[in-house]
């Protein structure tokens with residue numbers, strides 16, 4: 001009897017709580033509809049004030065000139081097994097086609113700046129790292145794209161305060177009000193896209209457009225939406241190509257769009273990693289032009305012939321065809337094509353079947369052509385097909401987004417073996433850090449294929465730098481969210497500590513380093529990539545969060561630069 005009473009009271013409490021949350025959501029939606037301003041906690045007046053390194057195959061290499069401005073390789077830059085891991089998974093019982101995310105519970109609007117928000121000790125350490133980097137960026141490079149923490153100087157890439165716009169949502173998610181308000185004020189008063197400057201469509205989309213959109217969604221502050229729209233309008237001329245596959249570059253003022261200076265083709269990942277952002281821009285502005293432009297590209301690429309779902313890394317904007325002799329890789333220039341197949345499908349409520357099909361085909365292609373185990377410890381990795389044919393056991397650190405993406409696919413109902421592969425790849429990506437003397441990963445590794453050797457990983461001298469990249473900690477975040485296996489946090493903490501030890505400069509901030517194999521002399525590169533603040537620290541902060549309401553993955557999908565965008569289920 002007592003027991004029944006308790007259950008009854010419990011149920012009533014739950015019902016009441018649900019009703020209250022429902023009321024808040026309703027009120028908030030109503031406010032947004034009437035454009036009355038931001039959701040709870042971010043209302044006006046509440047506060048006082050407002051690269052991817054790759055090594056190209058010989059036939060592609062000749063066309064490129066190294067340029068450190070392009071850390072994603074999308075422009076000129078080249079750039080002790082423990083078997084217990086697989087048994088440790090605490091996965092929810094699922095089968096293929098079961099499309100419910102079971103360990104996420106989302107509710108009403110989130111008050112990011114609630115003074116009562118609780119943080120774990122590790123989250124506080126990550127917040128401190130963000131504040132530290134921000135402080136010196138603000139002191140020595142405020143309003144400029146990139147910061148050089150050794151020379152305490154700055155440089156421009158697109159001339160749009162890239163570090164600020166890329167980092168706003170990290171400040172929000174971390175609850176850092178002062179840093180957020182600095183950024184908001186700068187965006188409102190100083191950010192202009194009216195610049196006679198050529199920009200790379202992909203880079204400015206994932207970092208600046210994505211950053212603004214995400215800031216808009218987290219705050220409902222129209223200033224971000226208006227800037228995003230202005231930028232979107234200036235990028236649209238890229239799509240006026242004979243094939244509708246966008247040119248890689250456009251002048252923000254004149255609208256003149258063109259192929260990259262270094263060659264005739266756009267990178268495949270570039271033209272297929274703008275869809276989340278342009279679609280979102282259309283949805284929030286009720287202007288279909290952006291979404292239409294990128295849908296045409298996606299559908300066009302869907303109809304092109306592929307090798308078992310795998311695509312060459314170059315595509316021509318004039319002909320609309322792939323360069324068939326180009327390399328197939330999940331690293332530079334290929335990576336986020338695969339990421340956005342899955343994420344676009346998720347963003348659009350899992351209704352666009354062709355995206356799911358292309359993603360599933362690609363994973364089959366990986367299994368058939370690229371997935372191998374190293375010697376002697378059988379680390380699973382994703383290699384490359386040079387020239388589209390010849391297997392190379394090379395893996396960019398960039399590929400380490402794949403465990404997280406495959407885990408996300410599994411959580412959205414895709415086959416169980418995707419999760420098994422994700423689990424093994426996550427371990428490999430961790431080992432890329434763990435096996436180095438600095439405990440930081442190099443930019444590129446080669447996996448040993450010959451039995452008898454003692455080392456699984458081979459690092460060439462030119463590949464031994466670390467650019468503070470996010471992909472491994474990104475995957476650890478997804479793996480932890482979905483499995484709650486503590487080892488992913490332990491791995492993330494170890495990586496964070498290594499960043500603190502080798503990349504932090506007292507009185508300067510954080511910098512990329514030259515050599516992860518030389519703990520005595522890692523050598524600073526004098527560059528803070530904006531993705532360290534936008535992605536690396538954000539994913540670490542989320543990895544250490546105990547709060548299931550913080551960016552729930554049944555409501556948000558992260559773009560390729562870690563900017564959360566809403567999922568549109570309707």
Ligand code: DMJ
Pocket residue numbers: 051052071072206336398469470471531535560561562
């Ligand atoms: C980021 O700019 C994005 O994550 C991109 O998709 C790939 N590389 C960098 C970070 O490494």
